[in-house]
Amino acid sequence: QDIIENKPTFFVDMFRVRIDPKKSENTEKMLVFNFSNGTTAGLHVRRGIAEFVSDPTHHYKQADISFNIDSKTWAALYLNATTLEDAAKSGGVKMTKGSMDDLKAVMDLFDKFDPSKNFTIPEIETDDFR
Helix, strand or coil: CHHHHHCHHHHHHHHHHHECCCCCCCCEEEEEEEECCCCEEEEEEECCEEEEECCHHHCCCCCCEEEEECHHHHHHHHCCCCCHHHHHHHCCEEEEECCHHHHHHHHCCECCCCHHHCCCCCCCCHHHHC
16 A cells, blocks of 8 residues: 555556446546645546546646545555545545546446455466476
8 A cells, every 4th residue: 555655646557457448438538636745647538448647737638527635545545445435525535626426437437456356376386397
């Protein structure tokens, strides 16, 4: 979690691969994350993809949804350890453009991290291949 907190924009970039192409095929939204450490990043969700935008102020699509978020809250959301509703109640997410319902609708287009579905590949002895 500390790694995510220390590099929130990097993990916005990594988050883009969780987009569900089928769910998001008819979506055209630009999200802007304004982190408490002063950094900003965006995700342009369109036609089944999510494009990482390192500098949303210079992107051709202006923000549809913009919000302030602290890095600790982003880490918890990224790891599916909290919900947007709980993050908003605690003050970790504050909308600056659009509504919480708008943000939730777009964030629900991304797969949720489920640690129980992760698996490790067992180590193999080299003798097993002889």
